[in-house]
Amino acid sequence: MVHLPALPGSAGSRLKMHAIIDRAVMEAKLLAKAGFDAVVVENFGDTPFAADSVPPETIAAMSIVVDHVVRAVRVPVGVNVLRNDALAALSIAATTDAQFIRVNVLSGTCATDQGLITGRARELARRRAALAPQVRIAADVHVKHAVPLSQPDIALAAEETAHRAGADILIVSGAGTGKATDLAEVRRVRQAVPDVPLWIGSGVTAATVAEYLKIADGVIVGTCLKRGGRTTAQIDPRKVAEFVRTARP
Numbered sequence: 001m002v003h004l005p006a007l008p009g010s011a012g013s014r015l016k017m018h019a020i021i022d023r024a025v026m027e028a029k030l031l032a033k034a035g036f037d038a039v040v041v042e043n044f045g046d047t048p049f050a051a052d053s054v055p056p057e058t059i060a061a062m063s064i065v066v067d068h069v070v071r072a073v074r075v076p077v078g079v080n081v082l083r084n085d086a087l088a089a090l091s092i093a094a095t096t097d098a099q100f101i102r103v104n105v106l107s108g109t110c111a112t113d114q115g116l117i118t119g120r121a122r123e124l125a126r127r128r129a130a131l132a133p134q135v136r137i138a139a140d141v142h143v144k145h146a147v148p149l150s151q152p153d154i155a156l157a158a159e160e161t162a163h164r165a166g167a168d169i170l171i172v173s174g175a176g177t178g179k180a181t182d183l184a185e186v187r188r189v190r191q192a193v194p195d196v197p198l199w200i201g202s203g204v205t206a207a208t209v210a211e212y213l214k215i216a217d218g219v220i221v222g223t224c225l226k227r228g229g230r231t232t233a234q235i236d237p238r239k240v241a242e243f244v245r246t247a248r249p
Helices: 017-034 056-072 086-096 121-131 154-164 183-192 237-247
Strands: 039-042 077-080 100-103 109-112 115-118 136-141 146-148 169-172 198-200
Touching: 017 039, 017 056, 017 237, 039 056, 056 077, 056 086, 077 086, 086 100, 086 121, 136 154, 154 169, 154 183, 169 183, 183 198
Parallel strands: 039 077, 077 100, 100 136, 136 169, 169 198
Antiparallel strands: 109 115, 109 146
16 A cells, blocks of 8 residues: 555645655555565545545645655556545546556445445446446455445355456455455455455555455555554564565565
């Protein structure tokens, strides 16, 4: 994960764009050089988040940052526009040559700290077909910081997210950012949808990554790589190196 600090226009915005760009590029390069297969750029600092439609200045800022990251590294780059602006993420990916997007709620409805969020899979699929068919969709099943309302059974939710909503990759996370993902839920999703790539979305550490990778195809890592284990802190190169050594024995 490349967690961006608060972008221009958000409540906590403090940094100029050049500083945000420099930090994002530095972290992306560090992760790619260490051996990570991809990086995801996310507007993590923009709390409190818009539910599903971010303002134009957020799209503009993220497009600039993602463009710099794409040109700086030779690994795939993904985009996640929090809280759930999948159409903005797709637009950013299409205009910067990013390879995939993460969508927190692609299928069904969830109660979240931003209120009710409903997936817009049909609109996203049609827009992708017209704008950027090469961009892959990585979608959460029972996303963190949320309670699923439409389909509480995670196995059935996984089937719907993959086969009815059109996700290319499924993501299973813990209850919140940095919180461990339940291996039993990962197994249920894998058994329900064995033909779709599966990633772990939160709480993976150097001590647990090997166990997760026995079931899943990949892990999304952020908090455990940061200084002091704080999600908002900068990446610690020593923790990055330790994680890669453990994940790639």
